[in-house]
Amino acid sequence: MSAARRVPALGFRRRWLAAGMVLPWLAACGEETAQPFHSVDVTGASFGQGFSLTDHTGRPRTLADYRGKVVVLFFGFTQCPDACPSALGRMAEVRRRLGSEGADLQVLFVTLDPERDTRELLSNYVPAFDPSFVGLYGSAARIAETAKGYKVFHAKVKGQTASSYTIDHSTFLYVHDREGRIRLMARESTTVEQLAADLGRLLKARAA
Secondary structure, eight states, X not given: XXXXXXXXXXXXXXXXXXXXXXXXXXXXXXXXXXXXOSSEEOTTOSXXXXXXXXXXXSOEEEGGGGTTSXXXXXXXXXXXXXXXXXXXXXXXXXXXXXXXXXXXXXXXXXXXXXXXXXXXXXXXXXXGTOTTOEEEEOOHHHHHHHHHHTTOOEEEEOOSXXXXXXXXXXXXXEEEOTTSOEEEXXXXXXXXXXXXXXXXXXXXXXXX
16 A cells, blocks of 8 residues: 555544534535535635645745636645546546636645655646646745645655655645635545536636
């Protein structure tokens, strides 16, 4: 089993339940309540309110820069053997399936490994899945702050050498609607078809 998959799903869920963050997630808004999402509906949650990082072109970025688009964040690292490339690959396929609507979908990859994931590395890795995808990085302190703001679990696991460590991390996709509100958390088990359906619904809603 790879390092990115070591976090027990049940244990992680218990930590979230212990934090008292259950009922607010179950409320959907407007016409979208007619049919439940395949992903976990976290509408109204107080976490995941944004970020202040730098993209792989060297430009400072915040969530507000992407207002008007549906934004999907994934936290990972470029040396991740499976969960990270799998998530980015799924999102690339989702974007293709959405057709013209996919132009308003923005996928952001936030590194949890600022020590090794340089701007140059991110600029080669992230757009390789889809040219529109953006890699985000920052100082170790800024990354830790951003991960905490999204309730992302991550922990460095020592390797045989100082630079051969890996990182255990949670594997949710965090989805913001066109107005920048966090709306969904998609599990690793959510299929391409389910993601396309959920994101398609959010894409049909126009920003105020």
